[in-house]
Amino acid sequence: MVSSAREEILGSIRRHLPASETFVASDEDHSLVQGESRDVGVKKDSESLIKLFAESLEAVDGHCVIVNSEEEVIAAVRRILNDLRATRLCPKRLAISDSDEIRYLVDSISPDLDEVAMTPSAAELFGFDVGLSSVQGAIAETGTLVLEADREQNRLISLVPPVHIAVLDAAKISCTLGETLEVLYRDGRVSPAITFISGPSRTADIELTLAIGVHGPQELYVVVKRA
Amino acid sequence: MNHLSSETFDDNAKSALVDMQLRGALRNATSLFGKRRLAAAESLQNWEELRSKARSIKDDVLLHLDQYLEQFVATAESRGAKFHWARDAAEANQIICKLIADRGGKKVVKSKSMTTEETHLNVALEAAGMEVVETDLGEYIIQLADETPSHIIVPAIHKTKRQISELFTAELGIPPTDDVDKLTATARATLRDRFAQADVGISGVNFGIAETGTILIVENEGNIRLTTSLPRTHIAVMGIEKVLPRFSDVDVFLKLLPRSGTGQRLTTYQSFITGVKQHDAAEGPDELHVVMLDNGRSRMLAHPITRQSLACIRCGACLNACPVYQQIGGHAYGSVYPGPIGAVITPQLVGLKKTAQLPYASSLCGACREVCPVKIDIPQLLLHLRGEITEAAVNVRRSEHLAFRLWAMAMSRTWVYRLSAKAGGILQGLLVRNGKIGKLNKLGWLAPPLLAWTSGRDLRPIESKSFRERWQSELKQRD
Numbered sequence: 203m204v205s206s207a208r209e210e211i212l213g214s215i216r217r218h219l220p221a222s223e224t225f226v227a228s229d230e231d232h233s234l235v236q237g238e239s240r241d242v243g244v245k246k247d248s249e250s251l252i253k254l255f256a257e258s259l260e261a262v263d264g265h266c267v268i269v270n271s272e273e274e275v276i277a278a279v280r281r282i283l284n285d286l287r288a289t290r291l292c293p294k295r296l297a298i299s300d301s302d303e304i305r306y307l308v309d310s311i312s313p314d315l316d317e318v319a320m321t322p323s324a325a326e327l328f329g330f331d332v333g334l335s336s337v338q339g340a341i342a343e344t345g346t347l348v349l350e351a352d353r354e355q356n357r358l359i360s361l362v363p364p365v366h367i368a369v370l371d372a373a374k375i376s377c378t379l380g381e382t383l384e385v386l387y388r389d390g391r392v393s394p395a396i397t398f399i400s401g402p403s404r405t406a407d408i409e410l411t412l413a414i415g416v417h418g419p420q421e422l423y424v425v426v427k428r429a
Numbered sequence: 430m431n432h433l434s435s436e437t438f439d440d441n442a443k444s445a446l447v448d449m450q451l452r453g454a455l456r457n458a459t460s461l462f463g464k465r466r467l468a469a470a471e472s473l474q475n476w477e478e479l480r481s482k483a484r485s486i487k488d489d490v491l492l493h494l495d496q497y498l499e500q501f502v503a504t505a506e507s508r509g510a511k512f513h514w515a516r517d518a519a520e521a522n523q524i525i526c527k528l529i530a531d532r533g534g535k536k537v538v539k540s541k542s543m544t545t546e547e548t549h550l551n552v553a554l555e556a557a558g559m560e561v562v563e564t565d566l567g568e569y570i571i572q573l574a575d576e577t578p579s580h581i582i583v584p585a586i587h588k589t590k591r592q593i594s595e596l597f598t599a600e601l602g603i604p605p606t607d608d609v610d611k612l613t614a615t616a617r618a619t620l621r622d623r624f625a626q627a628d629v630g631i632s633g634v635n636f637g638i639a640e641t642g643t644i645l646i647v648e649n650e651g652n653i654r655l656t657t658s659l660p661r662t663h664i665a666v667m668g669i670e671k672v673l674p675r676f677s678d679v680d681v682f683l684k685l686l687p688r689s690g691t692g693q694r695l696t697t698y699q700s701f702i703t704g705v706k707q708h709d710a711a712e713g714p715d716e717l718h719v720v721m722l723d724n725g726r727s728r729m730l731a732h733p734i735t736r737q738s739l740a741c742i743r744c745g746a747c748l749n750a751c752p753v754y755q756q757i758g759g760h761a762y763g764s765v766y767p768g769p770i771g772a773v774i775t776p777q778l779v780g781l782k783k784t785a786q787l788p789y790a791s792s793l794c795g796a797c798r799e800v801c802p803v804k805i806d807i808p809q810l811l812l813h814l815r816g817e818i819t820e821a822a823v824n825v826r827r828s829e830h831l832a833f834r835l836w837a838m839a840m841s842r843t844w845v846y847r848l849s850a851k852a853g854g855i856l857q858g859l860l861v862r863n864g865k866i867g868k869l870n871k872l873g874w875l876a877p878p879l880l881a882w883t884s885g886r887d888l889r890p891i892e893s894k895s896f897r898e899r900w901q902s903e904l905k906q907r908d
Contacts, residue, residue, distance in 0.1 A: 207514035214727035380680040396701035403651040407567035413613040418651025
């Protein structure tokens with residue numbers, strides 16, 4: 203019965219589409235429209251990409267910290283946690299995802315925390331205050347982080363705790379959405395789960411009043427490490 | 430549930446027009462989104478080019494829909510997705526209920542999806558004994574209030590924060606508050622428990638990419654990410670028209686959709702889901718089921734004018750731009766899809782018989798066509814549907830038919846036209862008061878169009894001398 207529904211629907215499409223000809227992919231114009239923002243000029247060098255990313259991220263209410271080394275990443279994360287201690291978010295439990303790129307952070311983060319855990323289970327994660335992950339890419343013109351879940355278990359750590367701190371390698375920043383899509387499509391396939399994140403979770407569903415942190419994080423920090 | 434019907438559109442609209450709170454909320458929302466959309470479009474150098482490109486991609490998809498669908502299904506299946514085909518809403522709901530029951534599931538979290546609104550999935554799930562909760566904040570409010578969405582993007586736009594506070598006090602037991610952050614935090618806390626316990630997550634689909642077998646869903650809140658990440662089973666419901674050929678096509682549509690909908694460059698989150706996870710240790714559901722819904726869509730392919738309704742990407746820009754929607758809001762349309770796009774899609778989905786008033790819910794000003802990111806000619810569609818209504822003589826008054834026949838006769842014969850203008854000039858003496866023709870409601874025998882016209886404004890009397898006569902006599906005076 204299920205397969206007959208399939209045949210009936212496809213049959214109905216073909217019946218209603220007398221104009222449909224055999225489709226030859228190579229006949230089509232596949233050229234991409236370059237729809238870049240006005241403020242994206244020809245600046246493609248690393249420093250201007252970092253600068254553009256930081257501006258775009260802050261425009262969507264994320265925070266950006268730019269550093270030069272692993273030591274500075276550690277210091278930056280400590281400072282962020284310290285600053286949060288003065289707020290009502292007051293972090294006590296930190297979850298870190300299993301990426302090789304940020305493993306050095308596990309032992310070096312502030313001892314003031316009650317718990318630092320590597321990739322807790324989904325159920326446990328609901329009790330954590332901060333999620334710390336690396337990311338697989340970024341889009342400068344929109345301030346977007348790109349997560350590929352098959353390369354790191356960062357799907358829930360970046361979503362469930364009220365604070366997400368992401369560590370981004372500056373070399374992974376692309377300028378435009380189109381360039382990022384090209385990077386993600388490798389050997390004719392894409393990862394099982396790709397997530398784009400531009401700023402903290404938001405809604406305006408009640409009287410159009412902006413509220414930050416509805417289902418996802420309320421605070422998003424990105425520590426950009428220069429190459 | 431307070432469901433209005435499309436059959437009573439005229440009355441619904443009249444009731445909406447006297448609801449000053451609703452009109453204030455609509456004014457705020459539609460003008461804000463209108464301004465944001467314009468600013469976002471202007472931030473791109475080639476907005477018009479993008480619109481044309483998007484439309485040509487959609488036209489290609491629709492003209493080869495069977496082939497792209499087969500490609501999409503084959504690629505997604507090779508990545509582990511399971512497909513189910515539903516000829517209509519009832520079949521879709523039946524498939525979904527069975528999928529959940531077969532897995533011994535009961536608790537369902539749902540993210541915002543117009544397609545499942547179209548099939549009235551929640552009613553079917555509840556009838557099957559499932560516990561279903563909407564997790565988008567606006568949809569959650571609507572569900573608690575037992576109402577229907579009034580806007581595609583902002584479902585609870587018709588409700589004030591005071592009403593929402595009263596609702597949360599009654600349903601969730603919180604003290605009354607007019608602090609939007611507190612209301613939002615309450616919803617977050619309540620829904621977290623539901624997410625943690627859910628057996629199944631149900632989502633919609635914005636785009637299905639044939640080349641990679643990917644489904645793409647966009648949002649701002651994060652509830653779609655939770656719905657599609659936490660439960661073991663993810664069911665995605667997708668209209669058959671939502672296919673895109675290539676992964677790179679996402680570029681064009683992600684530039685157009687958020688800018689047209691909320692004026693954002695990108696929404697906060699995009700989830701690209703391709704099949705299921707590749708090893709047990711990975712995050713995410715074990716199963717992905719995609720329900721492909723026809724429900725009248727394949728029929729729309731038959732005509733080039735109706736076919737373009739399938740290009741719609743559900744951004745809501747035409748609602749915000751429409752002078753009719755701006756005044757009456759979404760509920761008056763009595764249909765799942767409101768506004769200009771609703772007025773053309775609904776009659777095609779459910780038939781003209783019960784929706785014959787909708788294609789007339791427009792002044793044909795063309796604002797919807799101006800803002801549509803995929804250049805759907807909605808006024809043309811409205812006229813096409815009006816034509817079908819007239820030809821089928823659905824709900825057309827006999828007197829109106831007669832009036833137009835007489836009109837056509839007079840306009841195509843010069844002497845009849847002149848004679849009737851003369852006769853009208855003399856006979857109108859019975860109606861003219863203080864130099865104008867006012868309310869004609871005492872004259873029940875008169876053709877209804879004139880009655881309706883004069884109920885809100887005055888009609889100018891026919892001049893005693895026609896332009897032709899004045900032209901002739903003034904030419905003579907010059908000589």
